[in-house]
Amino acid sequence: xxxxxxxxxxxxxxxxxxxxxxxxxxxxxxxxxxxxxxxxxxxxxxxxxxxxxxxxxxxxxxxxxxxxxxxxxxxxxxxxxxxxxxxxxxxxxxxxxxxxxxxxxxxxxxxx
Numbered sequence: 001x002x003x004x005x006x007x008x009x010x011x012x013x014x015x016x017x018x019x020x021x022x023x024x025x026x027x028x029x030x031x032x033x034x035x036x037x038x039x040x041x042x043x044x045x046x047x048x049x050x051x052x053x054x055x056x057x058x059x060x061x062x063x064x065x066x067x068x069x070x071x072x073x074x075x076x077x078x079x080x081x082x083x084x085x086x087x088x089x090x091x092x093x094x095x096x097x098x099x100x101x102x103x104x105x106x107x108x109x110x111x112x
Contacts, residue, residue, distance in 0.1 A: 033069030037106050047108045051088060054078050054110045063090065064107035065100055074098050075111070 054061045055078040063074045076090035079097060088105075090098045 030069075034066075034071065035069075036066045039106060044102070047102075047105060050108045050110050051078055051081060055081065060111040061090065062107075062109040062111055063088070063100055063105055064109075065104040066106045067104060071106065074100060 051061065053059070058077060060075060060077050065072050065074065074090055074092065076092040076098065078088060079091040080089040081087075082089065086102045088100050088102065090100060092098055
């Protein structure tokens with residue numbers, strides 16, 4: 001006689017408990033969050049130099065930004081650097097303009 005196990009299905013919440021499913025989803029999201037890396041002034045200066053270099057020679061840039069515990073990568077050419085609002089405007093491949101705050105940037109890579 002073999003035992004028929006339902007596997008992961010037995011741990012799945014019932015459909016009549018939406019709060020429980022939301023809590024499990026939030027718990028999974030919180031588990032994958034990362035702390036923001038500490039960026040010093042020298043790294044910010046290096047980011048600025050790379051952005052200026054890419055803007056001068058019209059190279060593409062891959063910016064990695066940290067938002068609410070998750071890293072996102074944006075690839076595009078530098079359209080405008082706004083020193084007043086401290087943001088970079090990138091023109092992406094699908095001709096959209098993305099505004100990225102410099103406080104969110106954790107890595108800059110020039111794609112030649």
